[in-house]
Every structure is written in structure tokens, then in C-alpha cells.
Amino acid sequence: MSESLQINVLLIEDRPEYARLLRDILAEESHLLFHIECAAKLETGLKRLSRGRTDLVLLDLSLPDSDGIETFNRVQNQVPSLPIVVFTGLNDEGLAIETLRKGAQDYVVKGDLDGKILSRTLRYAMERHRMQQAIRNLSLIDDLTGLYNRRGFWTIAEQHWHLARRNRRDLTVIMADVDNLKGINDAFGHLAGDQAIKDIADILKSSFRKSDIIARIGGDEFAVMAVEAARGNVQILIRRLEENLAKWNQPSSRIYRLSLSNGSTNFDAESGVTMEEMMARADESLYAHKRSKHHQSDVA
Ligand SMILES: [Mg+2]
Numbered sequence: 001m002s003e004s005l006q007i008n009v010l011l012i013e014d015r016p017e018y019a020r021l022l023r024d025i026l027a028e029e030s031h032l033l034f035h036i037e038c039a040a041k042l043e044t045g046l047k048r049l050s051r052g053r054t055d056l057v058l059l060d061l062s063l064p065d066s067d068g069i070e071t072f073n074r075v076q077n078q079v080p081s082l083p084i085v086v087f088t089g090l091n092d093e094g095l096a097i098e099t100l101r102k103g104a105q106d107y108v109v110k111g112d113l114d115g116k117i118l119s120r121t122l123r124y125a126m127e128r129h130r131m132q133q134a135i136r137n138l139s140l141i142d143d144l145t146g147l148y149n150r151r152g153f154w155t156i157a158e159q160h161w162h163l164a165r166r167n168r169r170d171l172t173v174i175m176a177d178v179d180n181l182k183g184i185n186d187a188f189g190h191l192a193g194d195q196a197i198k199d200i201a202d203i204l205k206s207s208f209r210k211s212d213i214i215a216r217i218g219g220d221e222f223a224v225m226a227v228e229a230a231r232g233n234v235q236i237l238i239r240r241l242e243e244n245l246a247k248w249n250q251p252s253s254r255i256y257r258l259s260l261s262n263g264s265t266n267f268d269a270e271s272g273v274t275m276e277e278m279m280a281r282a283d284e285s286l287y288a289h290k291r292s293k294h295h296q297s298d299v300a
Helices: 016-027 042-050 069-078 090-101 115-138 150-167 181-188 190-207 233-249 275-296
Strands: 006-012 033-039 056-060 084-088 106-109 171-178 213-216 221-227 260-267
Touching (some): 006 042, 042 069, 069 084, 084 115, 106 115, 150 275, 171 190, 190 213, 260 275
Parallel strands (some): 006 033, 006 056
């Protein structure tokens, strides 16, 4: 971090004397410029955060309009990309530690303020948060389903594509898209929507082989690369997927039904088709299926 960089801190704290105190003790740390803005309520703090240009949030958990872990949750939900340091009273340390488990970067005890330590705490919180974000961006795994994410799919699938071309073997790519996920979200809320995505992931896992590459490549889009699938087998694989979906939908206790549109394409090693072309063809096939369903019913 450059030493001349200004760090914009939003202090959400109902007692104004703390803003003055923090400005005073941090001003002595002359090599770094902390700019401290203060919001006295959660609502004004959230409003300020929505305008951007904040680097770090220093958060008191007991505010006039919100108290305890709820305060932390609401700030974190609104700005998951910002580091949060909890600003707590001595008697609240247990709660502060709970926020660490939920993703707070650190906590500072109000009665124990020292400019050097505070300055270091805030800088380290920012650095740690930056590293965590970078690692998350490098990840090949989708957090929600445990399947590969888009990056993971391309990384692994491309290797298989090279191998298949060299060894003159066939590959199949199947793309699937959840029908009417928006309807599930609208009717039952986003937690149900997330659960539906996880259910689809389980159905895909039970429908394909361990050696196949299964990924969630978008919000409601999945891709499978079936390695060494003989050409005629694609229809068998898709039939198995549809049977597993039907089995899942059978119990009358299900609050929502799951349905998938799918498309597939086969890679013929002789044809010189690139990985990108193969993905584009599978995608076209998927959308053709979706359009044909649209004609039959009002599936979104
Ligand atoms: Mg307070």
C-alpha cells in the first residue's frame, strides 16, 4: 500500500466524541492519512455506504436503530466487498468475536485506544481483506454448490479438450439452464432459490460420472463436459438427467418443481472445432430447446 494513500473510514457510531478521539489519535500517525466520516445511525451509515468511496467501516454494534449481530449483518450484506472492523465496548467482546466468525476483519475495544495500534489494525484489516478477495477471485469452485465455477470449468475442460484432440477421442458438452428460477425466487424468496440451485447441482452429480466435469457457469446455468462419451451416449446421458429430475419432482411435499432446458454438442477430434466453438454450439442448442419449450407453454 502506498504511504501517501488516503484511507477513507466510515465510523458508524452514535457517540460523536469517539469520532473526535479517533481523528486525534490517528492524526499522530502522520505517515498515513485517515479520513474519518461519522454516521450516528445504521440507516445514515448504510445510505452513506451506498454512495461509495469508503475503504473501511468501523462499526459500533449498538446504535439507536439497530443492536448486536444484526447491525453487523446488515452492513456486511450491503457492502460485502468492504473490510469491517467492529468498534466495541469491553463488555461486548464476546459479540465482537462472533462477528469475526461471520467475516469481520478485526475488532477494536473502545476503552483501549492507541494510535499506533489502531492505525496498524486498520491497515492490516484492509490488506487481509484485499488478499481474501484475491483468493476468492482465483477460486475454481462455486461457493454455493461446490461444483466448478465458470473459471474452473474452462480451466479443466480445456485440458480435456487438448487431450481429446491429441488422442482423437470424442467429448460431449451439455449445457443446462434452470427454467423459471425467477418464479421460485419471487414466490418463496432467495433462500429457496439458492436451495433450488443446490438441488439441481445434486441431480447433476447423480446423473453424470465422477470423471465428468460439472460446473455452475452462471446464476442458473450449468455445463457438463462428458469425457470419452461415445456419440450415441449423449441421448442416454440426457435421458438419465431427465429421469433424475422427474424422480426429484415426484414427492408431493416439494414446495417448488424443478425443470431444466438443455443443449448438447459433440466434439469430433477430426473436425478442428475449438473449445469456444463447442461451447457456442452447446449454447445454441440449449436456447433452441428453451424456445421450443416456450412455444409449448409459458416456461420462462
Ligand atoms: Mg453505541
